[in-house]
Amino acid sequence: MAENTDPRFDGAAEEMPELSDGDDEDIDDDEEEQWMEEEEEEEGSQPVTCLFCDRLLSSVPATLQHCTAEHQVDLVEVIRRHSLDDYGYIKMINFIRSTKCDASSLTGLPDAPLPWESEDFLRPVLQDDLLLQTDPEELCSVGGSVLSTCPSSGGESHNAVLQRAQAAEERARRSEEALARAMDDLHKLKLLAQGLVLNAGTGKSGNLGTVAELREDEDEAYFSSYGHYSIHEEMLKDKVRTESYRDFMYRNPEVFKDKVVLDVGCGTCILSMFAAKSGAKKVIAVDQSEIIYQAMDIVRSNKLEDKITLIKGRIEDINLPVEKVDIIISEWMGYFLLFESMLDSVLYARDLYLADTGSVYPDLCNISLAAVGDTEKHRGRIAFWDDVYGFNMSCMKKAVVPEAVVEVLKADTLISEPTVIQTIDCNKVCLSELEFTSDFCLKITNTTDCTGRSFEERSQCVKTRRTLAPCWSLLTSETGSRLTACSNTNLHRGQHQANKVCFLMYSQQ
Secondary structure (H helix, E strand, O other): OOOOOOHHHOOHHHHOOOOOOOHHHOOOHHHHHHHHHHHHHHHHOOOEEOOOOOOEEOOHHHHHHHHHHHHOOOHHHHHHHOOOOHHHHHHHHHHHHHHOOOHHHHOOOOOOOOOOOOHHHHOOOOOOOHHHHOOHHHHHHHHHHHHHOOOOOOOOOHHHHHHHHHHHHHHHHHHHHHHHHHHHHHHHHHHHHHHHHHHHHHOOOOOOHHHHHOOHHHHHHHHHHOOOHHHHHHHHOOHHHHHHHHHHHHOOHHHHOOOEEEEEOOOOOHHHHHHHHOOOOEEEEEEOOOHHHHHHHHHHHOOOOOOEEEEEOOOOOOOOOOOOEEEEEOOOOEOOEOOOOOHHHHHHHHHHHEEEEEEEEOOEEEEEEEEEOOHHHHHHHOHHHHOEOOEOOHHHHHHHOOOOEOOOOOHHHEOEOOEEEEEEEOOOOOHHHHOEEEEEEEEEOOOEEEEEEEEEEEEOOOOOEEEEEEEEEEEEEOOOOEEEEEEEEOOOOHHHOOOOOEEEEEEEO
């Protein structure tokens, strides 16, 4: 065997756990053969009802011999003459038992069609029928000799039965011990494999991006959250979002006609079905969460299974049935556009599967920002901590202020013109560009206290949503003045971590 020179596995032999050696405990071939023979003898002790009369025989060979001698029907010859496979043999046995046909009727049967070809004869007539548990190929390979192997009718002594029972009990005990050792060895090897993978990963250099940095438990938490039906119901009832996707696809059928479409994070497959209805030749829908099984039923219920193929798994871990796709669609957008988003997975699919002339939709997305003046909201959320039942809890503001909230804003609380702080081209952007710093300037349109910033995410085919980030303290703003600041945004998906949005250098001009 060639020596392993991979430095990642240096010293692996020294770390190899000590595994059990079960050679001395293995059941030898003779004992195993004896065991099988005894099991066959035990099965043979169950009586078998003749196919053509009510007589009970001691075994299958005895039954076949009885049919040949008493009813002049050689069942082995019937199997050979009509080349019956397992299903054909089972159907024949059940046909004979259910119709109670005469034995002579089997000798003059034509080659086809046979009277037992109906699938109804797959249903057993007798429970635990040993004839149905017999392999027809084995009967034919043994040939006529099977008819001479009937066991003698003499009974076993009590001591012989007791010895067999004790031997079977001992074999069961040793098998249980061997299974326990095997499970222990499997656990040791699993720990060793995990250690080797983790150690190998520490020596890798370079920025692998957000996908590689996700811990397994974080990814699992993210995908498991989308296995709950309520979140999909909420998204489907978001008419602004869903109808925007629908209208884009239905109003641009020429974009989707005869195209191969990939839906990343398909959920209930609503986007996949929109694409299929818009003329797509084939749609491949991928999702890691358990909702994929309901999506399969949904696709079948709408008779789109000939166009939509569903695959369970992370797009990073699976192989698509096609080399390239023409279009990638996905509802990856989160609050503040990037919070909880699957954009990293969409970009992975784009780089690996999108054809040179293909496109990702939504293709262009904007993040906009506007100042908010809502002193009532500020009192209830920020100033509240200054006096809580007579106690000063203002230190809590450090934890509260960084948490953005998602809510509908009153139009009269917006006190500045919106400004775009980032534009993302999904056909060109790379992961590193999703962590950005952006200078911006807000033109104030109303004289009041600035209590927060409203973030608005917008794409060319999906309308807007807003996220509110409160200010630490009130900032008086006058009509016509300008508020300048710097925003810093980092993308996170694992464990629903919030985007880190920091604002610096407030000033009025």
